Amino acid sequence: MGDLGKSPVSRRAATLASVPSQHRINDFLRDSEYSRRQREPGICDFIFGNPHEMPQPAYVQALRDALTPRDEGWFGYKSNEPEARTAAAGSLRDLLGIPFEPADVHLTTGGFTAIPLALKAVADPGDEVIFTLPPWFFYEPLVIEAGLVPVKVRCNPETFDLDLAAISAALTPRTRVVVVNTPNNPTGRIYPPSLLQDLAELLEQASRRNARRIYLLSDEAYNRIVYDGARFHSPAEYYPHTLLAYSYGKTHLAPGQRIGYLALPPTMPERGAMREALTTLQMAMGWIYPNAVMQYALPRLEQFSIDVGQLQRRRDLLVEALTERGYRVHRPEGAFYLFVHAPAGDDEAFTAVLARHGVFVLPGTLFETPGFFRISLTASDDMIRRSLPLFGAAIADAAGATRNH
Template identity: 55%
Template structure:
């Protein structure tokens, strides 16, 4: 329905990037009889991503460190299977992407949640350290952070690395870190980015092309092992990557998406437009009395409701055909998330509703 203003999920509301269409069309033409045969992680995209990721993060990735996956969903689930046994505990900070918990439960792991430090939503390292126990096996860090848009500083991530090193020695086994980075290339105002993989050797990186291309239905991503990881540990993980991806349901991208990686890697949605929508929304919401956190990355806006009855305000927006993601789905009922992937026309149509509801 044209009148609906849907800001809930990071879905496209305009036609796809022409470059995505062109790449898929061109690589769908078979070059040989095996063009659509079973595909695991193909050597060419593995080597390409290892080189590009190495340049981006200043780390010497090798092709064997890269597992091509059907988006970040698959990369995260593979990471869980690689390093987490049944009954192990996994720590992550809230508010958080709402799929971590069900995915951990599906992996027979125990979620341990800690809060980010309000109102800045920085990592609370004291809380993380307090949550670590004998069964802790993995800590998840999402940067740039969904839903708040925070990019964690190098100093904060260095302190986290030191914490995990001490804690691993204390509890007698290695704690791994999963750095969930699907929004890594979507950053505002010239903000830099530091990956935990550059600071803590026992880091795995999950990544999705679906965000920067705004094509989440074309499943393409990867799981990368930090090249700083000791050789024995890295090779033991490499050795079981294929069997984990196969056993989880053949979690590889389809053939066409793998062939298209070098072409797709050059593309990005219009980040100038994202900045324009962010600034337009922020100015209007702040004037109306909302408390809005300035996002440093992602394509989301995280805001506090203007009174103590979030359900009333969400319903009032819905009555005006405006839909946002309620913070309650991320255990933060006093907040809501706006996706900036909407069109400019949709933003302008929705702004009066936010003002009326406030």
């Protein structure tokens, strides 16, 4: 009887495949010039936050030590190892001045998994989730996969701050979660305390007005990567109903080694019920705890990070060099990206020009923000130096094409 005219994939899978942002990133990974040339010697690869130099010896040693079995159960099933939770909670206390408890740290296979864990813990199918553009490009598919409705608002285009008026206008009785990413990927903006306080008041008022709690999901994958001696502030300092997602893949520039967590602040009401819900979901979502070796290594991993000073020097070099060559560049306060205005406003055309010169960056259309492109500061120092004359040649080519047109 054949397939009875039915698609072999579920409606959910088909919907996810049709999401424009997901479709664009899939096409980029499969069919772009970068996908064909990414292993070509001599190119300048600024695409993703991947390492382009050997990992830190301390990182390798921490994993090597954790790999050596101490007992017969060393590689047995692991959920939330007490030593790992204690180390993560202590680090959060030191960073934010909030007395996080180990029992409120739920270890996950990276911050990537912490986000859907939070969504599924507090939201029911059909609930709305607000996030700001430009976004991390996986927010929308994660929201849809959870059976939720994505609602997008744009940031302030001059400051890259949250647009509270736009968020307020987007709030409805169906709003259950507002996602905040600080330091922000791709803009590098760290939201100031006054803005976070105003956001907290806005969400509290809307929760009372709708007689339904709105949760804030704070994606803080880069909260240790801040520049110029800045003090990072988390939304959890101002809004008790905040779930905090974190990833060690950025702190150590090792995104292929998956470990992160979702943390509940001690100010969150009814934490006992939330703890139980998260534990149940971690099993039901496919035992999304980090592997044993990563959990054993975590106390050591909390003692060091990648060289943030080196990232800052790369930021300064690129901002100054690109500005001298005619680019409009915002100086990021954190994370490890530059979000640059594309000459003439056409990011796809200009990133193609850069690619012809052997320089690969991400166009802003992948972040639903045309007119920009993103540069990753995780490129090597040598790669950055080699790229500077190429960035100059590309903007000259673009200017010449504009005049001829």
